[in-house]
Amino acid sequence: xxxxxxxxxxxxxxxxxxxxxxxxxxxxxxxxxxxxxxxxxxxxxxxxxxxxxxxxxxxxxxxxxxxxxxxxxxxxxxxxxxxxxxxxxxxxxxxxxxxxxxxxxxxxxxxxxxxxxxxxxxxxxxxxxxxxxxxxxxxxxxxxxxxxxxxxxxxxxxxxxxxxxxxxxxxxxxxxxxxxxxxxxxxxxxxxxxxxxxxxxxxxxxxxxxxxxxxxxxxxxxxxxxxxxxxxxxxxxxxxxxxxxxxxxxxxxxxxxxxxxxxxxxxxxxxxxxxxxxxxxxxxxxxxxxxxxxxxxxxxxxxxxxxxxxxxxxxxxxxxxxxxxxxxxxxxxxxxxxxxxxxxxxxxxxxxxxxxxxxxxxxxxxxxxxxxxxxxxxxxxxxxxxxxxxxxxxxxxxxxxxxxxxxxxxxxxxxxxxxxxxxxxxxxxxxxxxxxxxxxxxxxxxxxxxxxxxxxxxxxxxxxxxxxxxxxxxxxxxxxxxxxxxxxxxxxxxxxxxxxxxxxxxxxxxxxxxxxxxxxxxxxxxxxxxxxxxxxxxxxxxxxxxxxxxxxxxxxxxxxxxxxxxxxxxxxxxxxxxxxxxxxxxxxxxxxxxxxxxxxxxxxxxxxxxxxxxxxxxxxxxxxxxxxxxxxxxxxxxxxxxxxxxxxxxxxxxxxxxxxxxxxxxxxxxxxxxxxxxxxxxxxxxxxxxxxxxxxxxxxxxxxxxxxxxxxxxxxxxxxxxxxxxxxxxxxxxxxxxxxxxxxxxxxxxxxxxxxxxxxxxxxxxxxxxxxxxxxxxxxxxxxxxxxxxxxxxxxxxxxxxxxxxxxxxxxxxxxxxxxxxxxxxxxxxxxxxxxxx
RNA sequence: GCGAGGGUGGCGGAAUUGGCAGACGCGCUAGACUUAGGAUCUAGUGCCUUGCGGCGUGCGGGUUCGAGUCCCGCCCCUCGUACCA
Numbered sequence: 016x017x018x019x020x021x022x023x024x025x026x027x028x029x030x031x032x033x034x035x036x037x038x039x040x041x042x043x044x045x046x047x048x049x050x051x052x053x054x055x056x057x058x059x060x061x062x063x064x065x066x067x068x069x070x071x072x073x074x075x076x077x078x079x080x081x082x083x084x085x086x087x088x089x090x091x092x093x094x095x096x097x098x099x100x101x102x103x104x105x106x107x108x109x110x111x112x113x114x115x116x117x118x119x120x121x122x123x124x125x126x127x128x129x130x131x132x133x134x135x136x137x138x139x140x141x142x143x144x145x146x147x148x149x150x151x152x153x154x155x156x157x158x159x160x161x162x163x164x165x166x167x168x169x170x171x172x173x174x175x176x177x178x179x180x181x182x183x184x185x186x187x188x189x190x191x192x193x194x195x196x197x198x199x200x201x202x203x204x205x206x207x208x209x210x211x212x213x214x215x216x217x218x219x220x221x222x223x224x225x226x227x228x229x230x231x232x233x234x235x236x237x238x239x240x241x242x243x244x245x246x247x248x249x250x251x252x253x254x255x256x257x258x259x260x261x262x263x264x265x266x267x268x269x270x271x272x273x274x275x276x277x278x279x280x281x282x283x284x285x286x287x288x289x290x291x292x293x294x295x296x297x298x299x300x301x302x303x304x305x306x307x308x309x310x311x312x313x314x315x316x317x318x319x320x321x322x323x324x325x326x327x328x329x330x331x332x333x334x335x336x337x338x339x340x341x342x343x344x345x346x347x348x349x350x351x352x353x354x355x356x357x358x359x360x361x362x363x364x365x366x367x368x369x370x371x372x373x374x375x376x377x378x379x380x381x382x383x384x385x386x387x388x389x390x391x392x393x394x395x396x397x398x399x400x401x402x403x404x405x406x407x408x409x410x411x412x413x414x415x416x417x418x419x420x421x422x423x424x425x426x427x428x429x430x431x432x433x434x435x436x437x438x439x440x441x442x443x444x445x446x447x448x449x450x451x452x453x454x455x456x457x458x459x460x461x462x463x464x465x466x467x468x469x470x471x472x473x474x475x476x477x478x479x480x481x482x483x484x485x486x487x488x489x490x491x492x493x494x495x496x497x498x499x500x501x502x503x504x505x506x507x508x509x510x511x512x513x514x515x516x517x518x519x520x521x522x523x524x525x526x527x528x529x530x531x532x533x534x535x536x537x538x539x540x541x542x543x544x545x546x547x548x549x550x551x552x553x554x555x556x557x558x559x560x561x562x563x564x565x566x567x568x569x570x571x572x573x574x575x576x577x578x579x580x581x582x583x584x585x586x587x588x589x590x591x592x593x594x595x596x597x598x599x600x601x602x603x604x605x606x607x608x609x610x611x612x613x614x615x616x617x618x619x620x621x622x623x624x625x626x627x628x629x630x631x632x633x634x635x636x637x638x639x640x641x642x643x644x645x646x647x648x649x650x651x652x653x654x655x656x657x658x659x660x661x662x663x664x665x666x667x668x669x670x671x672x673x674x675x676x677x678x679x680x681x682x683x684x685x686x687x688x689x690x691x692x693x694x695x696x697x698x699x700x701x702x703x704x705x706x707x708x709x710x711x712x713x714x715x716x717x718x719x720x721x722x723x724x725x726x727x728x729x730x731x732x733x734x735x736x737x738x739x740x741x742x743x744x745x746x747x748x749x750x751x752x753x754x755x756x757x758x759x760x761x762x763x764x765x766x767x768x769x770x771x772x773x774x775x776x777x778x779x780x781x782x783x784x785x786x787x788x789x790x791x792x793x794x795x796x797x798x799x800x801x802x803x804x805x806x807x808x809x810x811x812x813x814x815x816x817x818x819x820x821x822x823x824x825x826x827x828x829x830x831x832x833x834x835x836x837x838x839x840x841x842x843x844x845x846x847x848x849x850x851x852x853x
Numbered sequence: 854g855c856g857a858g859g860g861u862g863g864c865g866g867a868a869u870u871g872g873c874a875g876a877c878g879c880g881c882u883a884g885a886c887u888u889a890g891g892a893u894c895u896a897g898u899g900c901c902u903u904g905c906g907g908c909g910u911g912c913g914g915g916u917u918c919g920a921g922u923c924c925c926g927c928c929c930c931u932c933g934u935a936c937c938a
Binding site: 028029239240243244247248250252254273274275276277288329331355356357358360361362365366367368369373374375376447449566569570636639640641642645646647648650651652653655656657658659660662666704708709711713714716717718719720721724794796798800801802803806838839840841843846847849850851 | 854856857858859864866867868869872873876878891892893919931933934936937
């Protein structure tokens with residue numbers, strides 16, 4: 016009678032997750048299990064999830080984001096990498112001020128309380144962060160260095176001040192953020208929001224436009240979608256600036272530059288259009304008979320909010336100014352119009368209109384009966400003059416009616432015309448960007464004070480480095496109207512650092528995107544008190560190897576961070592050109608097909624799920640249900656499935672745990688055990704590849720589930736032969752290890768139950784044995800005319816003849832071959848055998 | 854309009870380079886057990902057909918021994934963007 020191992024069926028049927036979570040989270044903390052070494056060393060992996068705004072409550076999107084990051088961090092730790100996996104809080108911003116008004120709390124108290132609550136929730140998920148590196152952007156120790164970097168940007172000439180358009184509520188007497196303008200009216204008092212010109216601080220991100228665009232090509236591990244969004248956002252277009260001039264009157268000869276991407280059509284410019292806000296408009300209409308009509312039109316356009324004005328259902332409208340311009344290439348006198356379809360912010364705010372070759376100009380010209388001249392004529396054109404055109408021709412063709420350029424292919428003409436104009440001094444080649452400089456001034460309290468002082472005699476003076484931080488005063492009155500800092504006498508009125516005379520502090524705070532543009536560098540050296548971060552350490556750890564977050568940050572945050580990195584490189588603080596090597600944009604978590612939101616009432620609180628099913632089940636479900644990049648539909652039933660799986664694993668291993676310590680080789684293992692061992696190595700190979708190469712965490716989990724199902728089939732009889740037990744133990748141990756990045760609590764719990772006194776995460780990620788991946792025989796699918804009709808079990812690497820012979824033993828195959836002539840045999844090695852018959 | 858992504862069972866999703874479509878999970882059906890639980894276990898579960906078999910990856914064509922996968926032409930959905938001169 017062979018010796019056997021009997022299961023202990025008295026153990027618990029369910030994984031006691033509450034106790035286990037408490038126990039292991041405490042142990043991990045006590046052991047400093049996730050503390051990252053200061054230096055990156057040979058093998059480093061910087062794994063980062065976008066830090067949250069501390070609203071006080073985690074939502075499913077957070078859970079998903081952190082679960083994905085945690086699996087990757089834990090996996091690479093087991094692979095022997097030094098893993099930097101930090102967490103922090105993007106803690107400045109408007110909600111804190113709103114809460115302050117609503118609840119009569121101080122923004123600082125509200126924010127720090129929320130941070131504490133969120134940390135508690137994050138810890139409850141079992142996330143493996145190095146908490147000693149936690150940052151909060153509203154903390155003095157952080158924003159001191161944000162101010163320091165601001166001064167470095169200042170020295171580098173990247174900061175300037177100019178008038179900028181802001182949303183202004185005339186009733187509240189305050190500047191509003193774009194988000195506070197709802198359908199063109201103030202969110203609080205419903206009065207119509209005006210655009211107001213106010214001096215603001217800007218950062219010269221446009222200096223880096225070309226590099227930001229060109230280096231997108233280096234980001235080979237970013238989602239294609241994000242690269243395209245950034246490319247469009249930067250919006251580079253090559254073209255020409257052409258100087259039209261005012262034809263007559265007081266302003267005669269005054270240049271009106273236009274930007275065009277179609278210099279080849281310049282001979283077809285039959286009128287020009289200025290944006291209603293164009294600086295020259297007021298002067299042009301001053302003595303015009305059309306003055307009143309123009310002023311009414313300008314007022315009408317100004318009162319429209321931007322969304323309405325740019326809506327594609329809005330009709331193109333315009334009025335004649337009464338003034339004329341000279342087309343510099345042919346001296347033609349053309350009328351100057353103003354119209355709603357020309358934008359002040361793009362190009363020069365003025366266009367030359369070529370109705371024959373621009374659809375918008377075409378429609379406008381038809382509407383207002385403006386002249387048209389055909390200047391690009393395609394071969395076999397269905398029209399021979401402008402009158403016959405039913406739409407603008409925007410494709411290629413030969414230039415006509417274009418003086419010296421007649422007959423030139425228009426693509427060639429673009430360059431030739433530009434050179435010709437440049438030689439005559441009436442135009443030049445130019446590159447235009449949609450990207451504009453970054454306006455960073457915010458007339459708010461809860462943000463980083465901008466470290467500048469305005470002195471009547473010295474002008475704008477930076478706060479000396481040794482006086483940083485410029486502290487955000489606590490004793491302020493927050494009413495929601497105006498900036499509290501302007502009312503704070505002690506903060507506002509200070510002596511000039513240069514001349515000692517009376518001066519005023521800048522009372523604007525900085526855009527919170529400033530804070531989030533360099534936090535990944537601070538994590539590297541989070542407790543440094545003499546610099547924002549140590550450059551040597553930053554060079555060791557950067558770039559972030561894996562950055563995970565929502566796609567909603569595709570342009571702003573991710574563009575600003577890229578810009579910051581490049582600027583800091585030029586300042587000499589880091590070496591890398593790009594901050595994030597691989598970017599993963601996780602999909603939304605939806606319920607009933609819609610994004611979870613309070614207004615839709617479809618919010619599922621992760622806290623409830625954690626309480627009910629435990630952290631491991633919650634993590635497994637959210638990772639298993641959808642691949643990271645796709646949207647995830649929440650299902651209450653689905654999480655039950657994950658919880659069942661956790662219990663299944665727990666029961667299976669727990670029942671045999673007693674035998675683990677004394678497991679020893681004892682005779683030859685059975686065929687069934689060897690098969691199980693082979694499945695293990697196949698699963699391990701697949702899981703490793705799924706995590707590391709494809710980041711398909713859903714299929715990785717599926718493979719582990721499959722293996723566990725097979726283990727259950729193996730132990731169906733309950734007893735395991737002693738000879739088989741070492742293999743069974745190997746399978747269990749590997750399952751625990753493979754599971755540990757996904758479900759760390761149960762992994763450590765079972766690791767302990769099976770007699771270990773180490774943490775499972777200290778184990779190396781198991782390596783599969785290629786020799787164990789394949790069996791001695793293989794099953795070849797047999798097709799006849801491409802349809803599966805049978806199979807052939809043959810020795811490994813059997814040749815074609817052998818397989819064909821074996822295939823004919825299958826009665827189904829013989830039946831389908833009967834009376835047919837074999838035309839062809841196709842063998843796909845180790846996979847499939849197709850017999851073509853007729 | 855433009856740009857990008859996607860369309861596979863009742864549902865979420867698998868299918869690595871063209872090679873057994875539907876892994877894994879949910880749900881459902883039947884049964885076992887029972888301290889009656891959101892417990893556990895067993896069997897089944899794409900559609901049509903009594904069976905043989907046939908049909909099946911948005912639609913229509915094509916290439917191929919073989920197509921969810923490649924090519925051509927459509928349709929639909931989601932996201933981003935929006936008069937960018």
